[in-house]
Amino acid sequence: MSLIQKVTYNKKFNKKTCNFTTPSHSQGDFICPEAENLLGRKFFECDMSETEGFDNLRAPDGILKELQYNISKIYTSKCSFMLPNGATTGIIAAMLAVLNSFDEVLVARNCHVSVYNGLVLTGATPVWFMPERDEKWDIFKSVTAEEIERKLKSNPLIKAVIITSPTYEGVYSSIPQISEVTKKYGAVLIVDESHGALSNFARDYTGYAPAIVSGADISVHSLHKTAGAPAPCGLLHIAKSSKITPEAVQAALNLVTTTSPSYPMMIAIEAVVNFLFSDKGKNEVRKLYDLVEDFIAKTHYLDDVEVYSGFNDKAKLLLRMKSLPAQAVAKILNDDFKIEEEFSNDNALLFLTGIGTQKRKFEKLLSALKEISVMEVEADIVGDKYNIELPRMIYTPREAYFHPYEYIDTEKAEGRICAEVVLPYPPGIPMILPGEVITKDNIKFIMTDKVKVTGINRK
Ligand SMILES: Cc1ncc(COP(=O)(O)O)c(C=O)c1O
Incomplete structure (x- = not known):
């Protein structure tokens, strides 16, 4: 019986038990009126914990295990994990499962901030690289297998490679070519496929096959961005061919996931995946x-x-x-x-x-x-374009995170080492990270002296 079937069955046949457990609202015995008005009673009726028959996401061996098994069949993975805390936790967990504090990891700089979180938590040293820019569109181009090979060749300590495909702006990288290179150099390939949650179901006409069937070891999907789930819902997949073990990923997920995973979110994940897979x-x-x-x-x-x-x-x-x-x-x-x-x-x-x-x-x-x-429009624009350059790293993200710091005026920060994440959101791609040297350009951007519309004159 699936999670959805079990919840439906219990409701239909009034199988509600007398729970003295969390959540104490006991599936709707008490609901704040304002919450009920906006979220509806059904949300609370589905909001439960690991009570009898509802398994435990930390060590699934019942209904949730079966659900994840069914998801893995749909995605043709070795193993798939639900992420009721979003793709962010999947990315961090993938890194924790693969990297030690003495490892180096090759990371494309247009990564989401969750990769930085993973660097702090693992302690691994990032080898950053800046994918080529498409100046006309002001976006990052695909990551190429050649640039990955150059980095791996010159740095044999790199244990894993992390790229985003498709990027926030939708640009794919060729995972088959890149994975050929990572395999050659014995590096693990983690693909943040958060924006590609539909790729598994649209591959016949988009020309992009999902990362784990194209040679990546691990991919992470965000299901609320484009696949219709409520936020935050995601999936992590381990490829059939990968040496990464489900146990390592489970242990890592247990470090970063709430011990009270949301059943409404897991119900939503099941519903979305089943729907996407249906005709x-x-x-x-x-x-x-x-x-x-x-x-x-x-x-x-x-x-x-x-x-x-x-x-x-x-x-x-x-x-x-x-x-x-x-x-x-x-x-x-x-x-x-x-x-x-x-x-x-x-x-x-x-x-x-x-x-x-x-x-x-x-x-x-x-x-x-x-x-x-x-x-006929005249637009008053002020400011300069931001010049994207790879910052100089003095401390690793983890070293910088635990380093003492002081507050200074932004204007006086040129040449100083940054102590916080400077993150334009969206897209959530870090501009400067703790441990990196602040430049004049960075300061200009922070002081919002970037391109900005001050007035629109319609003639
Ligand atoms: C490229 C990328 N990866 C990961 C994430 C994190 O996804 P989630 O919101 O599911 O945690 C985002 C969200 O903005 C993203 O843009």
């Missing part, structure tokens, strides 16, 4: 990509609009208007059309779509872009 779910994913394709085709009639096209997840719509800075487009979309983008950088805007994104949303965005493209 209905597969059709829904296909529908999303068809809508995206249709949207992109229609933008071809708008001379001023260009949609990014490369080796990327098209459902992460990255576009720019040739005649207007991206920040100005974002402001007009927000102010005049009540359309909010996921993110805009100096050159482009990112519109995140996912399972269930409605046709009317694509139509609204298209019609807004059409209107903007014929508007």
Whole structure:
């Protein structure tokens, strides 16, 4: 019996036991009225703990074990783990399972901040590398197998490689080529596939097969970004071919996961994975990509609009208007059309779509872009573009975390060693990390002297 079936059965046949356990609301005996108004009674009815028959996520041997086994079958993994604390915990756990404090790990600098958390907790020394930039779109390009090989060749102590594919902006890297290199040098490949939760179900037409079937050892998915789950839900998968053991990952997850994992979140994970795997779910994913394709085709009639096209997840719509800075487009979309983008950088805007994104949303965005493209607009822009450079690391993240520090004025920080994470969010990619030397450019960015719209004049 699955988790969903068991909860449904218990409710239908009134199998509620007299629990003197946590949570003390006992599946809805008491609910704060405001919480009930917003979240509904059903949420509390599903909110339970490891009571009889409901297993224990720390050491599953019943209903949760079976659920994770079914998930692993769907993803063709050696073993899959639910992450009711989000992909963040999966990334940290993958690192804790693989790395020791004396290990070195090759990390692409466009990683999510959770990798930094993992570096502090493992104590491993990062060997950072900056993937090439696409200046036109102001994004990171794919990581190439050649650059990974160069690093691994010159640094035999590297035990693992961590990359993000697809990136926040949707750019894929070739996992088959990269994993060939990591295997050659005996390094473990961890892929943060948080933004690729649909990849398993869309591979026939996106041209990107999921990381663990392409040679990665471990991949991590975030299910709330594009796959329809509530936040925070994620999955960690170990590839069938990997030497990493489920026991090592379980032990690591137990270090960083709450001892009271949310049953509503685990129910949501089961529901989402089952749905994605069903014919209905597969059709829904296909529908999303068809809508995206249709949207992109229609933008071809708008001379001023260009949609990014490369080796990327098209459902992460990255576009720019040739005649207007991206920040100005974002402001007009927000102010005049009540359309909010996921993110805009100096050159482009990112519109995140996912399972269930409605046709009317694509139509609204298209019609807004059409209107903007014929508007006569003057945008007052101030500031400089931020120059992304790899900072100089003096202390490892762990050394810096435990190092004494002092507060100083930002203006006086040039040349000093940073003591906190400087993290523009979104996208959650660190600019400077503790232990790294602060530059003039960093200070400029922190003082918000970056590109900013101060006024839009519609003539
Ligand atoms: C690339 C990347 N990895 C990991 C995460 C963390 O995901 P979660 O919110 O599921 O913890 C994020 C979230 O923003 C992300 O963008």
